[in-house]
Amino acid sequence: MATIGSLGDLHPTLALALELKRRGHLVTVASTGYYRDKVEALGLTFRALRPNWDPTDQNLIAQCEDLKSGPEVLFRKLILPHLRDTYDDLLAAAAEADLMIAGELVYAAPLVAEKLRLQWGSAILSPTSFFSAHDPSYLVNIPEVYRLRRAGWGINRAILEFGKLLSRHWWEPVRSLRRELGLRVACDPVFKDKFSPDLVLALFSSCLGAPQPDWPRHTLQPGFVFYDRHSPHKDDSPELADFLAAGDAPIVFTLGSTAVHNSGDFYDVSMTAARQLGRRGVFVGAKSTSTATSADFLALLYAPYSRIFPGASVIVHQGGSGTTGQALRAGRPQLIVPYGWDQPDNGARVERLGVGLCLARSAYSVQSAVEKLSQLLADRRFVTMSAEAGARIRKEDSLRIACDAIEALLDR
Structure with a gap:
C-alpha cells in the first residue's frame, strides 16, 4: 500500500492496512520516511518512499498551499524531480507483492505495475480528484471557471480538456522515465493514469460527491475509511x-x-x-x-x-x-x-x-x-x-x- 502526502493521505491507508492485516494478509505500507515510526508502531511493515520530505516544513507547506500555484509547486518541484527515486523505492517494495494499492500522488505506481505486470488499485480521497464534467469541482488554479459549473457537460468538458493542454508540459519527467524503462510513452498522469484499470476506490461518502457517468469504469465508492489515533498506545487526554x-x-x-x-x-x-x-x-x-x-x-x-x-x-x-x-x-x-x-x-x-x-x-x-x-x-x-x-x-x-x-x- 503506497501513499505520499499528509496524515490525511496516510490515515485511510492505515485504516485499510490494519483491517487487511486483521483478515490475515501480509501488508507493507510504503510512504514518506517521516511516518516510519507511526506505521511500525502498529505492527505493519514499512518501506520508505522518496522524496524524503518533512510534512511539517512551514516553508514548503506555504508554497504548496498557495491557492493558485500550489499544485504546480508540488508536482514540478517536489514530486516529479524525484520520480525515478520513487519508482526505484516502490519497485523494490512491490517486488514480492501480489497486489498494490496506491494513492493518487504516487505517480510511479502505474509504471511499477506495468513493469512488474502487477495488479493494482487506486485510492482516491476526494471528489475533485475525478475531474468530472458532470459534477464540476472548484479547481484552485482556475477558480474562475467554477461559475460555469451549471453551464452543462459540454462546456465543463471543454474546460477540462483545456486544463489538460495547459498542464501537459508538467508531465515530461513521466514520459522521459517511461522511455528509459521501455514502457509505453503516451501518458496522462493526472486525468487518466492515476486511475487503475483494475479497481478505483472512491474513499469518500456519496454525501460529499455522488458517482458520475464519467468516473472510471472500475470505480467502487465504499465511502470514508477512518483512522485518527496519534499512536497505538495513547488516546485522548x-x-x-x-x-x-x-x-x-x-x-x-x-x-x-x-x-x-x-x-x-x-x-x-x-x-x-x-x-x-x-x-x-x-x-x-x-x-x-x-x-x-x-x-x-x-x-x-x-x-x-x-x-x-x-x-x-x-x-x-x-x-x-x-x-x-x-x-x-x-x-x-x-x-x-x-x-x-x-x-x-x-x-x-x-x-x-x-x-x-x-x-x-x-x-x-x-x-x-x-x-x-x-x-x-x-x-x-x-x-x-x-x-x-x-x-x-x-x-x-x-x-x-x-x-x-x-x-x-x-x-x-
Missing part, C-alpha cells in the same frame, strides 16, 4: 474529557495535519471570535501561547477527531478530505476555511449539502468568523441537516466494502 464534560458544547478549531504548520493568525482570530460570541473553544494543533488553556479554552497539539468532533457545537477546519469526513460523520455543523488543494471544493460541497458554510482564508477575520459562526449557531437547519448526514455516513460499511473489493481483486 483526561483533560479533554474533563473539559468537554464541564460546560456547553465548545466550538472546535483545527487545521488538520498540514495547514497547521502554516496557520498564520488562524488560532488568534479564532480565539477572539469565540470570546466575542461567549462560547467555549477547543484549539487542536494550536502552538501559540495566546491560546493557552483556561477555564473556557483548551489548546491541544493533537486530539482524535472521532472523540472531539461529536461533542462540538460547530467545527471550524481547513476542509481536508479526512477532516471533512470526520466532521460529517460527527453530524455537527461546519465552517470551512480552505488553505489549498481539494479544500475549497470540499467547502463548496459542504455548503451545497446544507451542513455548513465556507469562508475564504483571506477573508477569515474576527468579524467574518463571528458572523458565520453566529449563523451556524442560530439556524437550526444546519444542525438538522448535519445530523442527517452524520446518521447516513455512520451507516456506511465503508471499511468492509473496501477491503472486500481488495480481496476480490486478489482472487482474480
Whole structure:
C-alpha cells in the first residue's frame, strides 16, 4: 500500500492496512520516511518512499498551499524531480507483492505495475480528484471557471480538456522515465493514469460527491475509511474529557495535519471570535501561547477527531478530505476555511449539502468568523441537516466494502 502526502493521505491507508492485516494478509505500507515510526508502531511493515520530505516544513507547506500555484509547486518541484527515486523505492517494495494499492500522488505506481505486470488499485480521497464534467469541482488554479459549473457537460468538458493542454508540459519527467524503462510513452498522469484499470476506490461518502457517468469504469465508492489515533498506545487526554464534560458544547478549531504548520493568525482570530460570541473553544494543533488553556479554552497539539468532533457545537477546519469526513460523520455543523488543494471544493460541497458554510482564508477575520459562526449557531437547519448526514455516513460499511473489493481483486 503506497501513499505520499499528509496524515490525511496516510490515515485511510492505515485504516485499510490494519483491517487487511486483521483478515490475515501480509501488508507493507510504503510512504514518506517521516511516518516510519507511526506505521511500525502498529505492527505493519514499512518501506520508505522518496522524496524524503518533512510534512511539517512551514516553508514548503506555504508554497504548496498557495491557492493558485500550489499544485504546480508540488508536482514540478517536489514530486516529479524525484520520480525515478520513487519508482526505484516502490519497485523494490512491490517486488514480492501480489497486489498494490496506491494513492493518487504516487505517480510511479502505474509504471511499477506495468513493469512488474502487477495488479493494482487506486485510492482516491476526494471528489475533485475525478475531474468530472458532470459534477464540476472548484479547481484552485482556475477558480474562475467554477461559475460555469451549471453551464452543462459540454462546456465543463471543454474546460477540462483545456486544463489538460495547459498542464501537459508538467508531465515530461513521466514520459522521459517511461522511455528509459521501455514502457509505453503516451501518458496522462493526472486525468487518466492515476486511475487503475483494475479497481478505483472512491474513499469518500456519496454525501460529499455522488458517482458520475464519467468516473472510471472500475470505480467502487465504499465511502470514508477512518483512522485518527496519534499512536497505538495513547488516546485522548483526561483533560479533554474533563473539559468537554464541564460546560456547553465548545466550538472546535483545527487545521488538520498540514495547514497547521502554516496557520498564520488562524488560532488568534479564532480565539477572539469565540470570546466575542461567549462560547467555549477547543484549539487542536494550536502552538501559540495566546491560546493557552483556561477555564473556557483548551489548546491541544493533537486530539482524535472521532472523540472531539461529536461533542462540538460547530467545527471550524481547513476542509481536508479526512477532516471533512470526520466532521460529517460527527453530524455537527461546519465552517470551512480552505488553505489549498481539494479544500475549497470540499467547502463548496459542504455548503451545497446544507451542513455548513465556507469562508475564504483571506477573508477569515474576527468579524467574518463571528458572523458565520453566529449563523451556524442560530439556524437550526444546519444542525438538522448535519445530523442527517452524520446518521447516513455512520451507516456506511465503508471499511468492509473496501477491503472486500481488495480481496476480490486478489482472487482474480
